[in-house]
Amino acid sequence: MTPGATFNRSSQGEPLSVGFVLLHRFTLLPFAAFVDCLRLAADEGDRSRQLRCHWTFMTSTGEPAASSCGASITPCQPFRDPQEFDYIVVIGGVLDDADRADTTALAYLRRAANAQVPLVGLCTGAFALIQAGLMTGRRCCVSWYHHRDMIQRFPTIEPVADRLFVDDGDRLTCAGGSAGADLAAYLVERHLGKAWAMKSLRIMLLDEARIGAHPQPQPVVFGKIEDRLVRRSIAVLEQHLGEPISMETLAERVGTSRRNLERRFRETLGVGPQKFARDLRLRYGLWLLHYTGKSVTEIGERCGFADTAHFSRHFRSAFGMPPSEMRKRAEEPGSDRVDPFFLHIESRPAV
Missing domain, CATH: 1.10.10.60 (Homeodomain-like)
Structure with a gap:
């Protein structure tokens, strides 16, 4: 699937449907930036009805998901049929060698890939896509902060750390942080039109979406x-x-x-x-x-x-x-x- 392609569900006028896979101690900012962009594009004003966009929060157990800052997201559901979604977005958490991989979540990501559902790795969610064996031969965007972690853990993967996100067709990866809003706006514009993407960003007090090639800020x-x-x-x-x-x-x-x-x-x-x-x-x-x-x-x-x-x-x-x-x-x-x-x-x- 080529970058910029439009998928069948939304091209037929159906709402943009996104499933979120929230891993243990996931990072809250990229998740919030992404889902709020969907929420604001889904309805008129700020009423939060899931009309033009649908979203579902999922965990391996269906229990609430604990973020890295301690806040929990609820309600969450067990993993649903991946073909219900236009995209499945996996959001990773704090990198800790003591934490075991969520094998149930990795199996679900492989199932989604086999069903040809595009996968999005936000922040360290890209690490989960790699662990699932789904990034071979793919470009993988990562924050400059986690660049060395990725090289050490996955030496065969070539990380991209000088841009906000990478659209590699049915694999999209994002550096995280506020860039979650940029990637969400990119997808909203693709499926619903530029006006809805801009509506979300303006309410979020963002002037406009930065393109994927926009450089990550380098601390100097x-x-x-x-x-x-x-x-x-x-x-x-x-x-x-x-x-x-x-x-x-x-x-x-x-x-x-x-x-x-x-x-x-x-x-x-x-x-x-x-x-x-x-x-x-x-x-x-x-x-x-x-x-x-x-x-x-x-x-x-x-x-x-x-x-x-x-x-x-x-x-x-x-x-x-x-x-x-x-x-x-x-x-x-x-x-x-x-x-x-x-x-x-x-x-x-x-x-």
Whole structure:
């Protein structure tokens, strides 16, 4: 089944029907974002009648489902005939080696796949699809936060961690979090039309649905910056990770002179804004090395470096090894790695 295909039930004017498989300690936000998008598209106003959309919550036992935050969802039903649904959405929970796989749920997912019902893996629900043997040869979207977990647990699977969701025909996977609303809106638009998808998003106070290829937010800077001007400057630099921005332009954006900007950076962080900006883009490159399959050349370009040699030279100076070696080390189990998540920064104490 090709991405973007429309399935028979809804094309015949029937309501969009979705079955939810809630695994133990499932993550609440992607579930709530997804089902609320359906709820708001299902009826006029905010009356919550299941007219244009139907949804059913299911667990292996039919008992209420406990989420990772402790809230429970009820009522839940035992697994129903998968052919009752246009999609079956499985939502995973906290990754814990001590938790055993829900073999009943995995068997149900295989049954649904055999019935040619499209399967959606939200958040760590993608892990369940893999455990069920249903993602062989498929692209699998995962949050950057769980990227390394997936590589370690399923080394034959190639995770995609630089986008919100992946539509691979009858397998759809989503990074989770608020992207659950984007994927739900994508499916609502496919089956019911753009107006109903937009209606849901507007009531949810979302401007519009982000497309699947929209990049996941990458955490780059972490730390408390006391100087408001420096803090604003860093926010601008984070918005220009893919292109070098001149210091004159940066100063103009934050309403100061280049000389004052450089002085404030040195007083606050101990480095000038130009070096800080380059280090920020290098840290972004480090993240891309760890969490995407992009080539070193592509990463250098995406981080705003003129050529691969330029990128590699600065990368080696910052991290002690060239990008190619860093990628090899990152793929070795148990290897010590430079933290790709955050550029830790602290304000210098006022003198």
